[in-house]
Amino acid sequence: MPYSKCRTFLRFFAICSFSTCGLVMAQLEDTRYPDQRIVFPDRGRETANPALEGGPSGGGIGELAKSIQLAKKISSINSRDDFLKLVKDVPKDISFFSSSSRMGETERSNAERPNQALCMPELQTVPLLENEPSVIYYPTCTRIKRCGGCCTHSLLSCQPTATEIRNFEILVTILESSGKLKYQGKRIVPIEEHTQCTCDCKIKETDCNKKQSYVPEECTCACNNVDEQKKCNESNIKMWHPDLCSCFCRETQECSTGFYFDQNSCRCLQVPLSRTWFTSTKGSDYRFGQTQRPDNVPPVIIALDSDDPRRKPKPDPE
Secondary structure (H helix, E strand, C coil): CCHHHHHHHHHHHHHHHHHHHHHHHHHHHCCCCCCCCCCCCCCCCCCCCHHHHCCHHHCCCCHHHHHHHHHHHHHCCCCHHHHHCCCCCCCCCCCCCEEECCCCCEEECCCCCCCCCCCEEEEEEEECCCCCCCEEEECCEEEEEEEECCCCCCCEEEEEEEEEEEEEEEEEEEECCCCCEEEEEEEEEEEEEEEEEEEEECCCHHHCCCCEEEECCCCEEEECCHHHHHHHHCCCCEEEECCCCEEEECCCCCCCCCEEEECCCCEEEECCCCCHHHHCCCCCCCCCCCCCCCCCCCCCCCCCCCCCHHHCCCCCCC
16 A cells, blocks of 8 residues: 555544544543433533533523423424524425435425324323233223324423323123133223323432432433532543432543552552551550569459259259
8 A cells, every 4th residue: 555545544543543432531521411312503512411512500501401492492393484484494395205206306205294293182092901811801901092293302202291190880790611701890990181292301309319300491411519529620631410410430441459449540559558557556566475464463263054954953962
């Protein structure tokens, strides 16, 4: 390979390696927000805490809050034309799923235009009662209205805002040894039905721990120790854990005997030996060679229990 081509290849390899490394590091740093979300191209990367870049706790609205607001708006749109009203620079003669033929002519494909699955009550299959080894219920399941539909954002889900209880009458039978079913009676099973739905946050305030505060605009639990988090994000060897609100080393390793892994420096350090381990016995006189009790030491008196066999009289020998 010529020198110029080899040099170009090495430069391309270095750029690709750096880009891949940067992608992996970005995924490690931002672990709280899923990747399936609306991203605004005006900003480079979202921070792990809205307070660091003008989020709700910083006096402004963050990029994540904007994406959630837009997702809720899109989720309520029922037609393609209404959605295009939110889009800029749409050509007047827009074709849907068009493809170019070899002759240069544009042909419309046979693809269908799907409708948005709005967040609303829809019929879904729900179980009523599970059959037991010798007891058969009928019916075992039915269709009832439950919330369903897409909410356009991974932090949102279709949730009920109003429900009602419906009572279903179930037949109870038992299976006899002959293989036939014998009637046993009826049973009332209450089932919850959803009557109204909306796109709401998956993460609730009850999901936050003591070190976190709930940010409803961003559907997240934000850590309160912002200064510690900012300092941790500035380090190249550490990463912030958004659930534990603590800073950890990006990589850990097994240390050999006499060493331990230090979370501050993220490397193995030698276990220090304390002088107190040896000075506690220095100058002590154990008197291992002494066989008699010193005069200034009182005698040790051990009380015997009444059940001790040494206190019982021994029988006289015959």
